[in-house]
Amino acid sequence: MDKIQAAIGKARAARAAATAPDPASAPPTSQFAPDPASASRSTGPEQRAEAWRPLATFAPKARQMARQRIVTFATTGQSLPGEVAFGVLRTKVLREMRANGWKRLAITSPGANCGKSTVTLNLAFSLAKQKDVHTIVAELDMRRPSLAKMLGVKGKTGFDTVIEGKADFASLAVRPRPNLAFGLNYSRAQSPAELLQSPTVGPALARIEAAYAPDLMIFDMPPMLVNDDTLAFVGQVDCVLLVAEAGTTSMREIDVCERDLAAQTNVLGVLLNKCRYMEKNDGYGGYN
Ligand SMILES: Nc1ncnc2c1ncn2[C@@H]1O[C@H](COP(=O)(O)OP(=O)(O)O)[C@@H](O)[C@H]1O
Numbered sequence: 573m574d575k576i577q578a579a580i581g582k583a584r585a586a587r588a589a590a591t592a593p594d595p596a597s598a599p600p601t602s603q604f605a606p607d608p609a610s611a612s613r614s615t616g617p618e619q620r621a622e623a624w625r626p627l628a629t630f631a632p633k634a635r636q637m638a639r640q641r642i643v644t645f646a647t648t649g650q651s652l653p654g655e656v657a658f659g660v661l662r663t664k665v666l667r668e669m670r671a672n673g674w675k676r677l678a679i680t681s682p683g684a685n686c687g688k689s690t691v692t693l694n695l696a697f698s699l700a701k702q703k704d705v706h707t708i709v710a711e712l713d714m715r716r717p718s719l720a721k722m723l724g725v726k727g728k729t730g731f732d733t734v735i736e737g738k739a740d741f742a743s744l745a746v747r748p749r750p751n752l753a754f755g756l757n758y759s760r761a762q763s764p765a766e767l768l769q770s771p772t773v774g775p776a777l778a779r780i781e782a783a784y785a786p787d788l789m790i791f792d793m794p795p796m797l798v799n800d801d802t803l804a805f806v807g808q809v810d811c812v813l814l815v816a817e818a819g820t821t822s823m824r825e826i827d828v829c830e831r832d833l834a835a836q837t838n839v840l841g842v843l844l845n846k847c848r849y850m851e852k853n854d855g856y857g858g859y860n
């Protein structure tokens with residue numbers, strides 16, 4: 573673990589030294605921030621609450637959430653192993669994103685099954701415990717959609733139709749918490765690669781942000797080393813969290829992915845998931 577983290581740190585430091593931007597040239601705002609004219613018209617807390625209210629609510633079942641390892645779901649009772657680690661992740665993500673004025677976070681990994689969707693849901697429910705933080709989660713792993721199944725939601729029209737500009741977010745959003753909404757997919761999309769590169773994506777995301785003023789949008793992405801879907805999209809986000817699977821993902825894979833991502837966006841960190849030999853936090857703690 574220490575070795576892996578030291579190696580990640582070393583690779584990152586070397587890359588940062590080679591590509592360090594001039595701090596004066598990097599204003600602390602999202603490049604996707606609305607233009608000042610629309611920002612001045614933008615939502616205060618009451619208008620935002622008003623906009624979120626019509627979004628369909630649903631109540632995931634606690635047993636289903638436990639089965640899917642969503643340890644941050646429960647709002648009362650004893651802390652589950654791993655929950656504290658996600659609290660720490662939430663704090664770090666919020667601090668970093670707020671400090672930089674970032675709003676859009678993509679979660680990806682080198683290979684499949686590293687735990688992207690599990691991390692996405694845990695981070696989302698952890699964020700929702702902060703009442704003032706509004707989060708929208710969008711599923712973009714459209715070849716292997718899984719969030720709806722994990723949450724136990726059934727539906728027909730997927731979030732792919734929103735990014736195609738064919739449907740409104742409001743028509744299909746589901747909201748398990750007053751301040752947490754999802755855009756889900758219920759079947760594999762027709763042409764995921766083309767969709768993620770389509771010129772309709774940027775305007776669709778901007779419309780959602782203008783209407784619902786989320787503090788964060790989180791995108792559950794496909795794995796990077798399987799196809800180009802993620803790299804085709806990351807130009808649309810402010811930052812990325814890379815999830816690695818302890819014991820499976822190699823250092824080389826992490827390094828290749830981090831380098832490719834860093835060329836297009838900000839890499840927030842690498843989260844080492846499934847660390848079985850961590851003592852107290854049940855394998856979610858290796859965020860660096
Ligand atoms: N920390 C963990 N410990 C054990 N199993 C995990 C952990 N995180 C995820 N999993 C399991 O690994 C599998 C893949 O997780 P998933 O989140 O769907 O990965 P991805 O979205 O990267 O494909 C699921 O069965 C999930 O329950």
Ligand SMILES: [Mg+2]
Nearest residue numbers: 688689713718
């Ligand atoms: Mg997934």
